[in-house]
Amino acid sequence: MNFDLAVATAVIVPFLFKLAGAIVLWILGGWLIQLGMRLLRRACGKSNLDPTVLKYLLNILAALLRVILVVAILGFFGIQTASFAALLAGVGVAIGAAWSGLLGNFAAGVFLQIFRPLSVGDFICGGGVTGTVEEIGMFVTSILAPDNVRNIVPNSKLFGDTIQNFSVHAYRRVDLVAQLDNSADVAKAIALLKQGVARVPNQTEGMAADVEILEFTERGPKLAVRPYTHTSHYWQVYFDTNRMIVEVLGENGFPVPRIPVAMAGSSVG
Secondary structure (H helix, E strand, O other), rough: OOOHHHHHHHHHHHHHHHHHHHHHHHHHHHHHHHHHHHHHHHHHHHOOOHHHHHHHHHHHHHHHHHHHHHHHHHHHHHOOHHHHHHHHHHHHHHOOOOOOOOHHHHHHHHHHHHHOOOOOOEEEEOOOEEEEEEEEEEOEEEEEEEOOEEEEEEHHHHHHOOOEOOOOOOOEEEEEEEEOOOOHHHHHHHHHHHHHHHHOOOOOOOOOOEEEEEEEOOOOOOEEEEEEEEEHHHHHEEEEEEEHHHHHHHHOOOOHHHHHHHHHHHOOO
């Protein structure tokens, strides 16, 4: 079969020019979208808009602009956008049927914005993860754990699970215990621990810590030591109170709780 160089050149060269133009449009359009989103984010950052809703809406806007850019590039190639829109709708239905989980995550993200069980910056426990909410996206939510590990949780899992939001109220309770020996003076221990816990910093003003008998065990009475603090100071108050319990009981000669002989014998046997 004879190869007509002139015909091939007439077809390939214009196509290469169009392809190069499409690449330039994609790069330039992507840069303009990023620039526009950056300027819009900066402008909206000075307003009173909620950061959670703002990030969510900006993500949706960026995705729509990308779709418009693709349609514009296809139009540059001479492809009918009406046909492309119909094709896109058909592909969307097929993808929606195959990836129903993504649509569920998107719907859950919308409900998270409407009902607002959490916001960016809240310390929560949900979807099997505990940490600070960094971003609520269209499909997933980013949560930073206390050990500085980022967790990406699908919105449907987060919205379908029980959410504990520790940042809603002005304070939360720190639950600690102090195990006493059977021979210990309980009233004296309670009085000393109340004095000691009062010295722990960053407790909620006007909320005195609870120091009371929690339960009785074979080793002796167990005291509940419960200061109140804001979530941002939780671990500092937790560790300081634990250290205070050890120091107060040790400095005042309280005996170390002994394991009963019956319990020790059963564990050895």
